Amino acid sequence: MSAVSDFLTHLPILAAGEPVAVPGTVLPVMEQFYTIQGEGFNTGRAAYFIRLGGCDVGCVWCDVKESWDADAHPRQAVAELVAAASEFAGRNVVITGGEPLMHNCLPLTKALQAAGFKTWIETSGAHPLSGNWDWICVSPKKFKAPLPEVLAHADELKIIVFNDSDFRWAEEHAALVPPTTRLYLQPEWSRAARMTPALIDYVKANPRWQVSLQTHKYLDIP
């Protein structure tokens, strides 16, 4: 068989007229809103949030389980998404989910940066890193381990504290990020009353860590 006929016989068969999207140019979008970043290093700063659908990590305490099924959310072209956000161009945009790194984030982040946005991501780190980011927040999960390549690029490591074992687990992951990465402990929302005293004691004894609270929930904003 010649090289050309070999190539032709292995081409995927596409239904006539079926559009073939380049990965990451069309994305499932759960919601978009302009608010105040509630958590971590950028707490208190205004930001436009884009919440992508789809997550396979399965945190039992996830506060946005409606995001998990990507097919439950309408798909939007990157151009449409950037047009919807354009009123806020020049400001900060947080790409979250769901797990945003289940998608190729390069087309979206390139287009947002071209429009003047600073691009920030909230990720568990469980999928390969894609996209051009101005700030990377990695919040690793026991339910699906973070990839070393994502931890290596973390500007911020945000550990959710559900029980006492999470402090040791936090230190194990702090050893895997660059020395400049900012370190945060954030109480799991439903356990905050029980775990926050231990978290405060931990930060007082280990001051390279800082407390992060989900301030948007106290402010009652999205």
Ligand SMILES: C[S@@+](CC[C@H](N)C(=O)[O-])C[C@H]1O[C@@H](n2cnc3c(N)ncnc32)[C@H](O)[C@@H]1O
């Ligand atoms: C909903 S997640 C979406 C982004 C990504 N899947 C992740 O987990 O980083 C956004 C942030 O909320 C945190 N989070 C989710 N549920 C929480 C809860 N019940 N209490 C405290 N933080 C929570 C996550 O750890 C993450 O830092």
Ligand SMILES: Nc1nc2[nH]cc(C(=O)O)c2c(=O)[nH]1
């Ligand atoms: N205000 C506000 N800040 C946030 N920081 C991370 C969030 C997220 O769900 O990714 C979030 C959110 O849902 N709302």
Ligand code: SF4
């Ligand atoms: S990784 Fe993020 S979105 Fe996925 S279940 Fe965990 S907290 Fe929820």
Ligand SMILES: [Mg+2]
């Ligand atoms: Mg949230």
